[in-house]
Amino acid sequence: MDLLTFVRGPGMQWAAAIFVVGILWRLVGILLLRGKKDLSEPRKPGWRGLRLLALRSWPRKEFLGGTAFGEIMGYTFHIGFFVALLFYLPHILFFEDVAKGLIGVNFKQVFGVGWPYLPGGAVYFFSAISVAALFAVLIHRIASPVKRMLSNFDDYFSWFVTIAPIATGMLAFSHFGGPYPTLLGLHLASVELLMIWFPFGKLMHAFTIFLARGTQGVTFERKGASL
Amino acid sequence: MTTLGDTLSASGVSRRAFLKFCTALTSLMALPPSMAPAVAQALAKAKRPSVIWLSFQECTGCVESLTRTNSPTLENLILDLVSLDYIETLQAASGFAAEEARQHAMKESNGQYLLLVDGSIPVADGGIYGTLAGESFVDMLQESAKGAAAVVAIGSCASFGGLPKANPNPTGARSVSDIVKDKPVINVPGCPPIAVVMTGVLAHYLTFGKIPELDAQRRPLAFYGETIHDRCYRRPFYDQGKFAKTFDDEGARSGWCLYELGCKGPITHNACATVKWNAGTSFPIQSGHGCLGCSEPDFWDNGSFYKALATADWGGAKAIGTAAAVGVAVGAAAAYAARKRQNRVSKEG
Numbered sequence: 001m002d003l004l005t006f007v008r009g010p011g012m013q014w015a016a017a018i019f020v021v022g023i024l025w026r027l028v029g030i031l032l033l034r035g036k037k038d039l040s041e042p043r044k045p046g047w048r049g050l051r052l053l054a055l056r057s058w059p060r061k062e063f064l065g066g067t068a069f070g071e072i073m074g075y076t077f078h079i080g081f082f083v084a085l086l087f088y089l090p091h092i093l094f095f096e097d098v099a100k101g102l103i104g105v106n107f108k109q110v111f112g113v114g115w116p117y118l119p120g121g122a123v124y125f126f127s128a129i130s131v132a133a134l135f136a137v138l139i140h141r142i143a144s145p146v147k148r149m150l151s152n153f154d155d156y157f158s159w160f161v162t163i164a165p166i167a168t169g170m171l172a173f174s175h176f177g178g179p180y181p182t183l184l185g186l187h188l189a190s191v192e193l194l195m196i197w198f199p200f201g202k203l204m205h206a207f208t209i210f211l212a213r214g215t216q217g218v219t220f221e222r223k224g225a226s227l
Numbered sequence: 228m229t230t231l232g233d234t235l236s237a238s239g240v241s242r243r244a245f246l247k248f249c250t251a252l253t254s255l256m257a258l259p260p261s262m263a264p265a266v267a268q269a270l271a272k273a274k275r276p277s278v279i280w281l282s283f284q285e286c287t288g289c290v291e292s293l294t295r296t297n298s299p300t301l302e303n304l305i306l307d308l309v310s311l312d313y314i315e316t317l318q319a320a321s322g323f324a325a326e327e328a329r330q331h332a333m334k335e336s337n338g339q340y341l342l343l344v345d346g347s348i349p350v351a352d353g354g355i356y357g358t359l360a361g362e363s364f365v366d367m368l369q370e371s372a373k374g375a376a377a378v379v380a381i382g383s384c385a386s387f388g389g390l391p392k393a394n395p396n397p398t399g400a401r402s403v404s405d406i407v408k409d410k411p412v413i414n415v416p417g418c419p420p421i422a423v424v425m426t427g428v429l430a431h432y433l434t435f436g437k438i439p440e441l442d443a444q445r446r447p448l449a450f451y452g453e454t455i456h457d458r459c460y461r462r463p464f465y466d467q468g469k470f471a472k473t474f475d476d477e478g479a480r481s482g483w484c485l486y487e488l489g490c491k492g493p494i495t496h497n498a499c500a501t502v503k504w505n506a507g508t509s510f511p512i513q514s515g516h517g518c519l520g521c522s523e524p525d526f527w528d529n530g531s532f533y534k535a536l537a538t539a540d541w542g543g544a545k546a547i548g549t550a551a552a553v554g555v556a557v558g559a560a561a562a563y564a565a566r567k568r569q570n571r572v573s574k575e576g
Contacts, residue, residue: 004494005529013542020550021557028558034566089468090537093487097538102547119468180454181494188539 003185007192015192022199027207043224052217052227053210069140073133080130084166087116088123120173127170134163158201164190231433232271245271252430258449266434273433277336278343279329279371280314280381283357283364284391284400285346289382290316292419293426309341309429315359326360333374341432342375342410344368344403347384347391351399368406377411377438378403381425386414386446387524394528404445411438414445418521421502424450444524446496455492455518458500461485479515489533490517497522 059071085091092115096106107115118126138159141147168190172183198204220227235245249267253260282290294317311317312332313325320328332340346364349356354363362370372378380403383389391400404412415428428447431439439447456462464470464484471478471485484490492500495518499510512518517533520526530540541547 002524005525008530008539012539013546016541017546017550020547021554024551024554025558025561028555029561029565032559032562032566034569089470089487090535093535093537094539097534098541101541102544114472117468120466175457179496180456184494184536 002181003189004181007185007188011189011192015195019195019198022196023204023207026199026204027211030208030211038219038222040223042222044221046218046222049217049219049221049227050214052220053213055217055227056213070137073137073140077130077133077137080126080128080133081162081166083118083126084123084130084169087118088120089117092117124170124173127166127173130166131163131170134159134166154201157197158203161190161194161197161201162203165194230271231273231275234275235271252427269434270430275310276376276433277332277340278309278311278313278429279332279340279375280311280316280343280345281364281367281371282315283344283346283348283368283385284398285382285384286390287316288419289345289385289425290314292417293422309433312340322360329371333371337374339376340374341429342371342378343381344378344385345381347388347400347402348406349391349398350401350406351397356398365401365406368403372407372410375410377413377432378407379413379415379428380404380445381415382420383416383418383521383524383526386416386444389418390527392525392527412445413438413441413447416444416446416451416522417497418519418526420522421450421498421504423502424498442496444496446522450498450502451496451522453496453501455495455497455500455512459492459512460500461512474515485512485515485517487535488517489531489535491520491523491526491529491532491536492518493536495520495523 059067092107096115100106107113141151141155165187168183168187171177172180172187175183177183194203198206217227246263246267249270250260250263252270253263253266258266280290310332313329315325318325318328348354348364348368350365354365357364359367380386384391384400385403388396388400388402388405391398392402402414404414413428415425417424424447427450428439431447431449439449442448442451444451456465459465461482461484464482465486469478469481469483470487471483472487473479474488479485479488486493490512492512499518500512503510503513519532520529523529530538542550
């Protein structure tokens, strides 16, 4: 069995299963934890604290000097990454196939229009931006003594499994560095590595970030803290 | 032994037609155009090698492809001009006479003859699923390969096992290279292979007296060095993001890329997009159907022909549902353990 056959078959099956088990394990494990009972009188209605979701997603003036680089690069990476992930036709075909298999309908049946996609060249451009931002944050992390000290294996490995699918996807798209089937096989293998690592490292923030911010916002608001 | 040149002249093939063929062949073999005269000279002087063609688990599609090449073409003549001493499908002799011809050719040209094989070889249960003249296919292959100069596996069945090897492979079908380990094996896959690719490989052997440069799958690089997608005339539409959504929509009629309809061109190495079929008339994608990937190993088992290459076998709803149930159970168990720990800590505190 060659690489491409493996990653399109058993590799993908195992990665998908581990991804789903891991994500639900972590989420259910967190959601079923017993929280501390708050016996105090609420100062404000807690639900209003959900605005922290938006507030924490935007730089605060007071800290701008120290956080601007990370925030700009963070947004640059995420925008580039999600454009490549969600608006490249082969990716859409994959997601639609999964959706069809799980819920029996595709995007067009639900929304009346097909899932829009961009030409490959445009996706390549966004991927390149994303890779550049990832390298910038890595250099920043290594160059900063404090960040370097705070960093562990999880940070570097999560960086690697994030950049690998984008970089190999760009290579496959441009047919650069080897035969296309090999490059496509490497791309899918790197995606599967990402899926397997995802629930168990810091990449899990994709699922927990809004949960954490929402919980924190409600708690703060209830206590009357200024958001 | 007469040379090809002698026989071609006797057959009435003009020098001009022969040179034209050699030029095309030179181009096909990815050689510089300046090599054409050298190829012509070498071919004209080439001795007619003895060729034994064995057919095993096959559908005769490969021989059909070879014989239906807009006959008569020079490619046919070249094949006629090898000494085709044994080929069950085409030979007049049958029974003992046919087997005798094979034995005779093997004896007379020991160490010199080319062995061509189409079809896979069943090995399950002692090879009883394929026998000929009281001999199993696997025994016949091993016996015939012993004195061969090289073995050419014609078609995907002989090259990789093909359809007979498709899951669940009840006969234990194997490729030629799974059986023959001590001789050079050239794979010429395709279901069927393009006629001119088959004759091109033979012509290369006749011209240079050695097997052509091969890729990791033992396929001649001259014909299998690039993917269909690399040379597809619809490729610009792929790059522009223009895809046919059905076989009869506006995109399909405008010749847009067939990727969404399951075309396997991006991962299929073959010369269809350049050499084409039926004397260069067309090839499947040009006729409006995606590539099936028939010159790649296990193409029959690599998912639906009509699902885009981007899709993968991710396990299906049942597997993902099971994984979700396991995840929830493990998460609940983890939370239960955490709560128990909380209780213990609060009691101790």
